[in-house]
Amino acid sequence: MSILLCPVCGEKLNRIDSSFCCKSGHSFDMAKEGYVNLLLGSKPGDSRGDSKESARARHEFLQKGYYDCLKVAIGERLSGTVLDICCGEGYYDDYDGPFYGFDISKEMVRLASKRNKSDNYHYFVANLSSIPIESESIDTAMHLFAPFQENEFSRILKPDGVLYSVIPGENHLFEMKEILYENPYKNDEKAPETTGALILQDTTKVAEKVTITGEDLWTLFSMTPYFYRTSEEDKAKLKATKSLDLTVEFVILKYVKH
Numbered sequence: 001m002s003i004l005l006c007p008v009c010g011e012k013l014n015r016i017d018s019s020f021c022c023k024s025g026h027s028f029d030m031a032k033e034g035y036v037n038l039l040l041g042s043k044p045g046d047s048r049g050d051s052k053e054s055a056r057a058r059h060e061f062l063q064k065g066y067y068d069c070l071k072v073a074i075g076e077r078l079s080g081t082v083l084d085i086c087c088g089e090g091y092y093d094d095y096d097g098p099f100y101g102f103d104i105s106k107e108m109v110r111l112a113s114k115r116n117k118s119d120n121y122h123y124f125v126a127n128l129s130s131i132p133i134e135s136e137s138i139d140t141a142m143h144l145f146a147p148f149q150e151n152e153f154s155r156i157l158k159p160d161g162v163l164y165s166v167i168p169g170e171n172h173l174f175e176m177k178e179i180l181y182e183n184p185y186k187n188d189e190k191a192p193e194t195t196g197a198l199i200l201q202d203t204t205k206v207a208e209k210v211t212i213t214g215e216d217l218w219t220l221f222s223m224t225p226y227f228y229r230t231s232e233e234d235k236a237k238l239k240a241t242k243s244l245d246l247t248v249e250f251v252i253l254k255y256v257k258h
């Protein structure tokens with residue numbers, strides 16, 4: 001039984017062959033990769049969220065394993081029916097049970113469906129401000145480096161459901177910032193504030209030192225917000241760096257439903 005909802009009328013969607021249909025007759029075809037686009041108003045060729053180029057850059061970087069410590073730590077926390085909110089290219093989606101994942105970027109969802117092909121994975125294109133999933137249907141939601149929407153996340157969780165939200169740790173990529181800036185600052189590790197629908201219950205840090213080589217370092221840099229705020233002169237310092245021992249540090253915030 002699907003927990004997906006029709007984005008037009010909010011009725012349940014049922015899978016019939018390679019389409020998802022509601023009883024009011026709205027129908028959404030599955031793409032050949034196996035995902036379904038439930039984002040209203042999107043036309044063929046439309047791209048919202050991250051671009052194709054940045055999707056590919058993330059894909060290439062992540063598959064080299066530099067963030068594996070986070071993948072392992074998240075994997076250990078998954079149980080029941082799982083939802084990856086803003087799944088990106090599905091790198092962290094390693095699970096045997098019922099698994100749903102969505103992103104607003106069709107290219108990201110396409111890559112995620114190609115990566116994770118087993119029948120337990122269900123990917124769809126959607127906006128996190130209106131997740132086309134039944135209320136109280138998810139045991140574990142994961143949410144990595146993406147915008148936060150307390151009420152919508154709380155709505156889709158079962159009464160004892162849990163949300164794991166990940167933000168960068170204070171020392172994340174610090175050695176890269178030391179090369180780029182005279183006075184590098186640490187990340188503020190500010191957990192998204194909640195108003196009561198979700199309660200922050202626990203905080204865990206996951207960190208590792210990885211050795212990263214020239215081209216990968218540049219790809220990683222291009223994925224960060226620093227890329228757009230750094231002068232050409234400072235960028236050149238990083239370009240000249242052949243290899244770097246770099247801290248990757250993440251904070252896993254455990255929110256429970258109130």
Ligand SMILES: C[S@@+](CC[C@H](N)C(=O)[O-])C[C@H]1O[C@@H](n2cnc3c(N)ncnc32)[C@H](O)[C@@H]1O
Nearest residue numbers: 049050086087088103104105127128144145146
């Ligand atoms: C920094 S990426 C993280 C992706 C993935 N969680 C990961 O860690 O690899 C942020 C993602 O959020 C998605 N995104 C941004 N705004 C969104 C929205 N309103 N609804 C759904 N996805 C959104 C982007 O398309 C992008 O894939």
Ligand SMILES: [Zn+2]
Nearest residue numbers: 006009022026
């Ligand atoms: Zn409908």
